[in-house]
Amino acid sequence: MSEFDDDVDKQKIAKIKVQSLRADLLLKVALGIARNKIEASFYEGKIRLNGKKLSKKSVHVSLWAI
Numbered sequence: 494m495s496e497f498d499d500d501v502d503k504q505k506i507a508k509i510k511v512q513s514l515r516a517d518l519l520l521k522v523a524l525g526i527a528r529n530k531i532e533a534s535f536y537e538g539k540i541r542l543n544g545k546k547l548s549k550k551s552v553h554v555s556l557w558a559i
Contacts, residue, residue, distance in 0.1 A: 516542065517550045
């Protein structure tokens with residue numbers, strides 16, 4: 494059992510169209526918040542992909558990683 498299994502009820506699926514698969518752009522569109530707030534969260538170490546901190550906010554996300 495992973496630490497994320499408890500959050501199953503909190504998960505949502507969003508269908509979005511974006512120009513790029515940059516992590517910050519995907520989060521901006523999917524969550525509907527400003528990119529500068531995404532940037533602040535990134536620098537605070539709050540953004541993770543598959544449990545790992547992102548190395549940079551402009552990292553391109555693979556469709557298989559989502």
